[in-house]
Amino acid sequence: MKRTRTFGLLATLTFAITTWGQAAKTGTASSSPQSAPTLASMVDGEVSAIEKQIVDVAEAMPEDKYNFSPENLNIPGSDYKGVRTFAMQVKHVAASNYFIWSTITGDKLPDNLKDGDGPSDLKTKADIIKFLKDSFALGHKAAATLTVENMLQPVGQGKSLRLHRAEFGVAHAFDHYGQMVEYLRMNGIVPPASRGKSN
Numbered sequence: 001m002k003r004t005r006t007f008g009l010l011a012t013l014t015f016a017i018t019t020w021g022q023a024a025k026t027g028t029a030s031s032s033p034q035s036a037p038t039l040a041s042m043v044d045g046e047v048s049a050i051e052k053q054i055v056d057v058a059e060a061m062p063e064d065k066y067n068f069s070p071e072n073l074n075i076p077g078s079d080y081k082g083v084r085t086f087a088m089q090v091k092h093v094a095a096s097n098y099f100i101w102s103t104i105t106g107d108k109l110p111d112n113l114k115d116g117d118g119p120s121d122l123k124t125k126a127d128i129i130k131f132l133k134d135s136f137a138l139g140h141k142a143a144a145t146l147t148v149e150n151m152l153q154p155v156g157q158g159k160s161l162r163l164h165r166a167e168f169g170v171a172h173a174f175d176h177y178g179q180m181v182e183y184l185r186m187n188g189i190v191p192p193a194s195r196g197k198s199n
Contacts (some may be wrong), residue, residue: 040152043166044143046073050173051136056192058090058132063125064091065187066090073186088181090128091118093176097135100169103156110134142166 004076061068064196070080084092095118098109110131124129143166151163160168181191 007027010181016105023154039148039163040144042164043170044140045164046137046167046170047136047143048179050170051133051139051154052181053177053193054090054173055129055132055136055186057177058125058129060189061086061125061180061184061187064170066125066128068183068187070105070183070186086180087116087125087128089176089180089183090132091122092116093173094128094135096172097139097169100172101135101138102140103160104145104162105138107138131139137150139166139169142169 006072007066012139014059047123067085069083069085070078073080095116096114098113101107110119118128120129122131146166152161154160155162155165184191
């Protein structure tokens with residue numbers, strides 16, 4: 001397990017350094033030390049990318065469809081019993097963002113956050129999206145703390161490393177993004193990232 005984590009971190013760093021090096025050779029990266037990418041800026045870019053995808057999808061779903069679940073479709077032979085509604089998907093991503101990234105920043109969790117399902121008192125689309133956006137603000141704060149010197153330090157109660165936690169938040173959100181896109185499509189809504197492209 002430890003080897004796998006170490007390998008994953010090294011692979012991420014190798015990819016990042018190679019990408020930056022190629023950009024420098026082609027002249028797309030500035031030679032100015034002030035604009036050279038840092039570990040923090042690269043992870044922050046990943047947080048920004050998934051934040052845009054998730055927030056756009058959350059905003060695209062009409063409020064009257066926030067309680068939609070594939071279970072509602074009653075597709076013969078399907079097994080969607082008990083899967084999350086769209087609102088629960090959005091709240092789960094946000095709740096997980098808080099649980100994952102607060103271990104890096106040391107921030108206190110919101111008082112109404114008890115588990116991975118998110119606060120039960122959030123009912124409206126506007127309140128859920130605000131909770132989501134606030135959770136990504138914590139992701140940006142977590143990314144800003146990353147340095148080459150501290151990226152391999154364990155955080156929180158477990159043995160998870162800072163860089164792994166930061167990247168896990170991004171990966172987890174991308175997983176749920178895929179599910180949320182399917183919920184949109186099941187309601188005849190083209191996901192924002194696919195609009196203007198071949199569907």
